[in-house]
Amino acid sequence: MIAEGKQCYARGASPCIGAGRTWSGAELNAAITGPVADVVFDDEGTADIAVILAGVAETEFEHTELARVLADPDEIEDWRVGEAIAETWLSDHRSCTFPWPDGRDERKSGSSLPGADLVGFQADDEGDRFAFGEVKTSAENKYPPQAMYGRTGLKQQLEDLRDQVKIRRDLVKYLGHRAGTAAWRPRYEAASKRYLANTSDVQLFGVLIRDVEPHEDDVRVRVDKLAVDCPKGMGIELLAIYLPAGSVAHLAANALTTRRGGSA
Numbered sequence: 001m002i003a004e005g006k007q008c009y010a011r012g013a014s015p016c017i018g019a020g021r022t023w024s025g026a027e028l029n030a031a032i033t034g035p036v037a038d039v040v041f042d043d044e045g046t047a048d049i050a051v052i053l054a055g056v057a058e059t060e061f062e063h064t065e066l067a068r069v070l071a072d073p074d075e076i077e078d079w080r081v082g083e084a085i086a087e088t089w090l091s092d093h094r095s096c097t098f099p100w101p102d103g104r105d106e107r108k109s110g111s112s113l114p115g116a117d118l119v120g121f122q123a124d125d126e127g128d129r130f131a132f133g134e135v136k137t138s139a140e141n142k143y144p145p146q147a148m149y150g151r152t153g154l155k156q157q158l159e160d161l162r163d164q165v166k167i168r169r170d171l172v173k174y175l176g177h178r179a180g181t182a183a184w185r186p187r188y189e190a191a192s193k194r195y196l197a198n199t200s201d202v203q204l205f206g207v208l209i210r211d212v213e214p215h216e217d218d219v220r221v222r223v224d225k226l227a228v229d230c231p232k233g234m235g236i237e238l239l240a241i242y243l244p245a246g247s248v249a250h251l252a253a254n255a256l257t258t259r260r261g262g263s264a
Helices: 025-033 035-040 043-053 060-070 078-093 154-163 165-179 185-197 220-227 248-259
Strands: 006-013 016-022 118-124 127-138 202-210 235-242
Touching: 006 220, 016 220, 025 035, 025 078, 025 248, 035 043, 035 078, 035 248, 043 060, 078 118, 078 127, 078 202, 078 235, 078 248, 118 165, 118 185, 118 202, 127 154, 127 165, 127 185, 127 248, 154 165, 154 202, 154 220, 154 235, 165 185, 220 235
Parallel strands: 016 235, 127 202, 202 235
Antiparallel strands: 006 016, 118 127
């Protein structure tokens, strides 16, 4: 389990809340070395492929090529590690599960797919419901950072998820295509039952991964505005995780270094 971090501010009340949390260098290194790396490099998905192809490779050449197929990438992006931090934090501290990493849908390495960054479930007192998350990683010394604004900014993405049923419907369908024989299919069915009864019965998360001094202006305005006319049954949480200064520019390099047996 990764560190929850020290809370430095909190804003809002149900249905929309926000908070900032700080991580120490030791907490960041422990996360990158452990569960965050598992997500970044999709260890579970790679293991599944290895099982499928175990009996296919016979010659030395085929085994060599299989090893290349299963190998970790030579390069990753800082934002990808930021997303993995957000995913792991929400899984450990908000009872979330995101069973199908969007990296599995890429046609080429390094692309950023449309739709929510995180698509999965959250367990609450009534069982499972859908959880959708958007993540932005920024080292900009501005509150909030520019990543909050624009057509692909966190502000617009969260407003779209809140207001547009079609977007939520597409995400439900997206996950359904992958449920099939998956072990998590019962959770998908349970969340779908709640969604079909109320298309607003979902949890939304907006996560900022930062490496500047904490300041509530990162979430203050969004928390207040997203609460206005929020559909009944929906929950929204904004979270800013503050890493040590200068960390964002080295997230990918540190993940690759620790993966190869070095130290961050």
